[in-house]
Amino acid sequence: MNNQIYPCITGVAAWLPPDRLTNELLASMVDTSHEWIASRTGIEERRILKDKDLGTSYMASHAVMNLLEKKGMEADEVEVIICATITPDMMFPNTANLICDRIGARKALAFDMLSACAGFLYALETGCNYIRSGRYKKVIVVGADKMSSITDYEDRNSCILFGDAAAAVLLEPSPDEDGIIDTILRCDPVGKDLIYLKAGGSARPASLETVQNKEHFFYQDGKRVFKYAVQGMAAVSQEMMQKHHLTNEDIDYLIPHQANLRIIEATAQMTNIPLEKVTINIQKYGNTTAATIPLCIWEWENDFRKGQNILLAAFGAGFVWGATYLRWAYNPD
Numbered sequence: 380m381n382n383q384i385y386p387c388i389t390g391v392a393a394w395l396p397p398d399r400l401t402n403e404l405l406a407s408m409v410d411t412s413h414e415w416i417a418s419r420t421g422i423e424e425r426r427i428l429k430d431k432d433l434g435t436s437y438m439a440s441h442a443v444m445n446l447l448e449k450k451g452m453e454a455d456e457v458e459v460i461i462c463a464t465i466t467p468d469m470m471f472p473n474t475a476n477l478i479c480d481r482i483g484a485r486k487a488l489a490f491d492m493l494s495a496c497a498g499f500l501y502a503l504e505t506g507c508n509y510i511r512s513g514r515y516k517k518v519i520v521v522g523a524d525k526m527s528s529i530t531d532y533e534d535r536n537s538c539i540l541f542g543d544a545a546a547a548v549l550l551e552p553s554p555d556e557d558g559i560i561d562t563i564l565r566c567d568p569v570g571k572d573l574i575y576l577k578a579g580g581s582a583r584p585a586s587l588e589t590v591q592n593k594e595h596f597f598y599q600d601g602k603r604v605f606k607y608a609v610q611g612m613a614a615v616s617q618e619m620m621q622k623h624h625l626t627n628e629d630i631d632y633l634i635p636h637q638a639n640l641r642i643i644e645a646t647a648q649m650t651n652i653p654l655e656k657v658t659i660n661i662q663k664y665g666n667t668t669a670a671t672i673p674l675c676i677w678e679w680e681n682d683f684r685k686g687q688n689i690l691l692a693a694f695g696a697g698f699v700w701g702a703t704y705l706r707w708a709y710n711p712d
C-alpha cells in the first residue's frame with residue numbers, strides 16, 4: 380500500500396486589472412507597431428494596474444478572495460499562503476503578509492518566493508511539500524506581478540512584453556494518486572547579467588543616481604535570453620517526460636510560461652507536443668511573470684478532466700527554470 384500523500388490542485392481563480400494596454404496604444408508611446416510586436420512576440424494587448432497606490436498584494440488578494448469564494452472557504456481555514464512575485468509591494472513585510480491582511484486571514488503562515496518567471500513552479504513545489512508533510516491540508520499558492528511598476532515605457536525593447544495579473548491555486552491532499560507527481564527545478568547563474576533589476580536592493584540601494592540611470596527598471600538581453608529559454612524549457616520538459624516514460628501522445632496539455640509565442644512554439648516543437656495541446660493566452664495578457672502559468676490553469680480549468688496528464692514548464696531570470704508533471708484531480712462542475 381502506498382502511504383504517500385499526493386498534493387493536488389482543487390481550485391483556481393484569477394484577478395486581472397480592467398485597463399488594457401494595446402499594441403496600438405504602445406505604438407503611440409514608443410517607436411514600434413502592432414505588426415512588429417504581434418509577429419515577434421504574439422502579444423496583442425496586456426492588462427495594467429493603473430492606480431499607482433496599488434501594488435501586487437491588491438491583485439493577489441483579489442485572486443485569493445475569488446478562490447475562497449469559489450471553494451466556499453473562510454480565510455481562516457487557509458494554513459499556508461505562498462506568493463510568487465518579483466514585484467512585492469515593498470521590501471518588507473512580505474506580500475503574502477499583506478495578502479493575509481487584505482483577505483482577513485489570521486491563522487496562516489505566509490511568505491514570498493522570488494524566482495521570476497519560474498516563481499510559480501518554485502512556489503508550487505514548496506506548497507506541495509507542506510501537503511506532503513502531512514501537517515497541512517489547505518495551502519494557497521498565488522503568482523502575482525505588477526510588471527508595469529518596473530517597466531520603462533520609453534524603452535521599446537522591453538515595454539511591449541509585460542502585463543499585470545494575479546492567479547491562485549488551492550492545494551489539498553488528494554483522495555487518490557492523482558495530483559502533483561513530480562517537479563524538477565534548476566538554477567544556473569550564467570543568466571545573472573542577462574536579466575536583472577539592478578538597483579533597489581542592498582547591493583545598490585536607491586539613490587538619485589540609480590533613478591537617473593533608470594536602474595529600477597527591468598533589463599534583459601532579449602536575444603540571448605530567448606535562446607536559453609527555448610533550450611531550458613524544452614530540455615526540462617523532455618527530461619520530465621523521459622523520467623515518467625511519457626510520450627508526446629500521453630501528454631494532454633503543455634502549460635508553458637508565456638514570455639514569447641515563438642518560445643512557446645519552439646518548446647512545443649522540440650518536445651513534439653502539437654500546438655492544440657498547448658495553452659496559449661499571451662496574446663491577451665503578455666508576460667505576467669509569476670502569474671502566467673496559474674492564469675493558464677484558470678482559463679483552461681473547464682477543459683481539464685480528472686486523470687489527464689499535464690506538464691507545466693517555465694524559465695526566468697537567474698536563470699531559474701523547471702517543469703512540473705501532474706495528473707489533473709477533478710472534472711468541471
Ligand code: ACO
Pocket residue numbers: 410411412415416419420495496535536537539574599600601602603604605608638639642666668694695696
Ligand atoms: N518595435 C520595433 N522594433 C523593435 C522593437 C519594437 N518594440 N524592439 C526592438 N526592435 C528592433 C531592435 O532595435 C532591432 O533593430 P536593429 O536590428 O536595427 O538593431 C530589431 O528590432 C531586432 O531586435 P531584437 O532584440 O533582435 O528582436 P528579437 O526578435 O530578439 O525580439 C524580444 C526581442 C521580443 C525581446 C525577444 O528577444 C524575446 O522574447 N526574448 C526573451 C524574453 C524572455 O523570455 N524573457 C524571460 C522572461 S522575463 C523574466 O524572467 C521576468
